[in-house]
Amino acid sequence: xxxxxxxxxxxxxxxxxxxxxxxxxxxxxxxxxxxxxxxxxxxxxxxxxxxxxxxxxxxxxxxxxxxxxxxxxxxxxxxxxxxxxxxxxxxxxxxxxxxxxxxxxxxxxxxxxxxxxxxxxxxxxxxxxxxxxxxxxxxxxxxxxxxxxxxxxxxxxxxxxxxxxxxxxxxxxxxxxxxxxxxxxxxxxxxxxxxxxxxxxxxxxxxxxxxxxxxxxxxxxxxxxx
Amino acid sequence: xxxxxxxxxxxxxxxxxxxxxxxxxxxxxxxxxxxxxxxxxxxxxxxxxxxxxxxxxxxxxxxxxxxxxxxxxxxxxxxxxxxxxxxxxxxxxxxxxxxxxxxxxxxxxxxxxxxxxxxxxxxxxxxxxxxxxxxxxxxxxxxxxxxxxxxxxxxxxxxxxxxxxxxxxxxxxxxxxxxxxxxxxxxxxxxxxxxxxxxxxxxxxxxxxxxxxxxxxxxxxxxxxx
DNA sequence: CTTCCCGTTGACGGTTCCATGAAGGTTTCG
DNA sequence: CGAAACCTTCATGGAACCGTCAACGGGAAG
Numbered sequence: 094x095x096x097x098x099x100x101x102x103x104x105x106x107x108x109x110x111x112x113x114x115x116x117x118x119x120x121x122x123x124x125x126x127x128x129x130x131x132x133x134x135x136x137x138x139x140x141x142x143x144x145x146x147x148x149x150x151x152x153x154x155x156x157x158x159x160x161x162x163x164x165x166x167x168x169x170x171x172x173x174x175x176x177x178x179x180x181x182x183x184x185x186x187x188x189x190x191x192x193x194x195x196x197x198x199x200x201x202x203x204x205x206x207x208x209x210x211x212x213x214x215x216x217x218x219x220x221x222x223x224x225x226x227x228x229x230x231x232x233x234x235x236x237x238x239x240x241x242x243x244x245x246x247x248x249x250x251x252x253x254x255x256x257x258x259x260x261x262x263x264x265x266x267x268x269x270x271x272x273x274x275x276x277x278x279x280x281x282x283x284x285x286x287x288x289x290x291x292x293x294x295x296x297x298x299x300x301x302x303x304x305x306x307x308x309x310x311x312x313x314x315x316x317x318x319x
Numbered sequence: 320x321x322x323x324x325x326x327x328x329x330x331x332x333x334x335x336x337x338x339x340x341x342x343x344x345x346x347x348x349x350x351x352x353x354x355x356x357x358x359x360x361x362x363x364x365x366x367x368x369x370x371x372x373x374x375x376x377x378x379x380x381x382x383x384x385x386x387x388x389x390x391x392x393x394x395x396x397x398x399x400x401x402x403x404x405x406x407x408x409x410x411x412x413x414x415x416x417x418x419x420x421x422x423x424x425x426x427x428x429x430x431x432x433x434x435x436x437x438x439x440x441x442x443x444x445x446x447x448x449x450x451x452x453x454x455x456x457x458x459x460x461x462x463x464x465x466x467x468x469x470x471x472x473x474x475x476x477x478x479x480x481x482x483x484x485x486x487x488x489x490x491x492x493x494x495x496x497x498x499x500x501x502x503x504x505x506x507x508x509x510x511x512x513x514x515x516x517x518x519x520x521x522x523x524x525x526x527x528x529x530x531x532x533x534x535x536x537x538x539x540x541x542x543x544x545x
Numbered sequence: 546c547t548t549c550c551c552g553t554t555g556a557c558g559g560t561t562c563c564a565t566g567a568a569g570g571t572t573t574c575g
Numbered sequence: 576c577g578a579a580a581c582c583t584t585c586a587t588g589g590a591a592c593c594g595t596c597a598a599c600g601g602g603a604a605g
Binding site for chain 2: 205
């Protein structure tokens with residue numbers, strides 16, 4: 094659900110400063126120190142916004158921008174010390190959406206990123222529907238289908254299923270599930286997970302007495318098997 | 320099919336200079352000398368991009384920006400002498416897409432406008448009539464039919480429906496709807512969305528008690544299903 | 546076989562969330 | 576200037592959901 098931002102910047106001090114400013118906005122920040130690293134990171138997991146410094150070791154910011162723009166519509170902001178009009182124009186022509194010159198105020202950077210996010214196409218990349226046997230999980234629609242039929246899950250049930258589906262086959266202990274679905278600061282009945290697993294099974298499993306998807310591993314916890 | 324640009328600027332010399340620079344790019348430029356005139360012009364014939372000076376006689380640039388943004392997704396650029404970070408943030412929060420400070424190079428302004436046009440939604444082209452079951456939505460004329468009969472919707476109701484229809488099946492949270500239908504700077508009662516959804520349902524749904532189109536997803540928001 | 550442990554099941558109070566009706570304020574139009 | 580349409584806020588009732596508890600049952604170890 095969080096907005097992910099990839100910053101490409103070789104100066105570590107600036108990178109850290111930018112990271113802190115952006116994390117204050119509630120965004121998830123990923124950092125790369127070179128153009129090569131940036132392209133690699135972006136290939137693995139596309140971000141929602143990319144910040145690129147022009148002056149980079151190896152391939153420069155223009156090339157990184159063009160390369161990313163070849164594959165994606167992601168909003169791109171150039172962040173650089175070169176304020177020359179010619180550079181600004183070149184950056185924008187290379188596919189960047191905005192061009193900010195150092196030194197810049199973090200507040201202004203955040204505001205410009207917000208403006209870009211506002212206009213960005215909402216569905217650029219995210220919604221892969223997970224699939225397990227006859228189960229289809231669509232996070233964006235808050236919806237699960239079993240062999241085509243829609244199944245209504247509550248918020249907690251849905252998050253529980255998503256958590257299990259994030260690493261299929263892996264066994265999650267009750268503590269892990271409590272921590273990741275309910276929150277780090279939860280203290281309460283240990284049976285809580287069981288109850289929700291039960292409710293989840295009545296909706297997801299053809300025969301709740303003989304679970305085929307949400308399987309219990311005695312003494313350890315639960316797992317989702319594909 | 321020329322691109323039309325509306326510039327709002329009270330200083331005639333700058334207005335003429337800007338006009339010449341933009342016409343060099345092959346764009347059609349329309350000028351307004353005050354906020355009132357700008358809103359009037361824009362109401363008559365919407366432009367593809369709007370340039371707004373902050374310092375205007377009468378209503379100021381922020382208000383013009385918000386007013387236009389209430390009705391349209393047109394790209395907006397603030398052009399002003401005030402370079403203070405606070406003003407930049409305020410301008411972007413008011414709904415502007417970019418903020419350029421005087422003195423600026425015409426080349427840079429053109430490049431930024433091109434970047435915005437690149438990303439702008441294909442508003443003029445495309446959208447014929449959307450269809451969901453027995454519902455027909457015609458965004459251009461602001462018209463909705465249910466099984467052939469015209470249904471009169473309020474402006475807000477219509478924008479709400481269009482927003483939901485822009486991504487059928489996807490769940491929109493109340494925050495998202497407030498942001499995209501009402502405005503970026505809206506702070507108020509969260510129940511506001513509920514009320515409009517209700518009124519929308521009484522007009523659009525055969526049986527408002529059992530909605531078939533505008534469906535509520537408890538804990539998440541609303542969605543439109545086909 | 547017995548016992549203990551752990552997961553399952555059903556039910557219940559408290560809470561959150563949504564629908565509904567109505568009232569007050571604002572804008573629009575005659 | 577007045578009326579109508581519309582937007583926004585508030586209060587209330589009800590339904591869905593969550594977390595807890597206690598009893599039940601089945602597997603594992605001795």
